[in-house]
Amino acid sequence: MALKIKVKEVEFGVGDKIRVIQKIKEADSKSRESFFEGMVIGIKGRSPGKTFTVRRIAEGGIGVERIFPIELPSLEKIVVVKSGVSGVKRAKLYYTRSKSPTEVEMIFKRASLRANIKSASSKKGNK
Numbered sequence: 471m472a473l474k475i476k477v478k479e480v481e482f483g484v485g486d487k488i489r490v491i492q493k494i495k496e497a498d499s500k501s502r503e504s505f506f507e508g509m510v511i512g513i514k515g516r517s518p519g520k521t522f523t524v525r526r527i528a529e530g531g532i533g534v535e536r537i538f539p540i541e542l543p544s545l546e547k548i549v550v551v552k553s554g555v556s557g558v559k560r561a562k563l564y565y566t567r568s569k570s571p572t573e574v575e576m577i578f579k580r581a582s583l584r585a586n587i588k589s590a591s592s593k594k595g596n597k
Contacts, residue, residue, distance in 0.1 A: 485554025
């Protein structure tokens with residue numbers, strides 16, 4: 471159960487908001503780029519078959535998930551849009567499926583506040 475993964479020289483973890491850019495080949499030898507932006511809710515598997523799951527909320531409030539293998543040849547690049555909170559302690563964030571986007575933001579806000587309070591109290595004790 472990994473909390474972080476490195477794909478194409480980009481390191482990201484569970485709870486990060488990422489943008490996955492894929493190159494898609496269409497008929498007539500044309501190609502286009504498609505992107506999928508969402509939160510990483512899980513990392514699964516071992517080295518050659520390792521995958522990560524990205525979830526986003528589409529129009530109408532419907533949750534859409536995609537599973538990306540790290541060895542996918544059409545993966546062009548991955549951009550970390552928003553780094554996850556260091557307070558994430560679970561390898562799978564499947565419980566966020568039943569939450570609204572506002573509730574998910576509140577969970578991460580509370581976790582970041584706890585992390586800030588802990589770091590402030592540890593700095594105060596070191597003086």
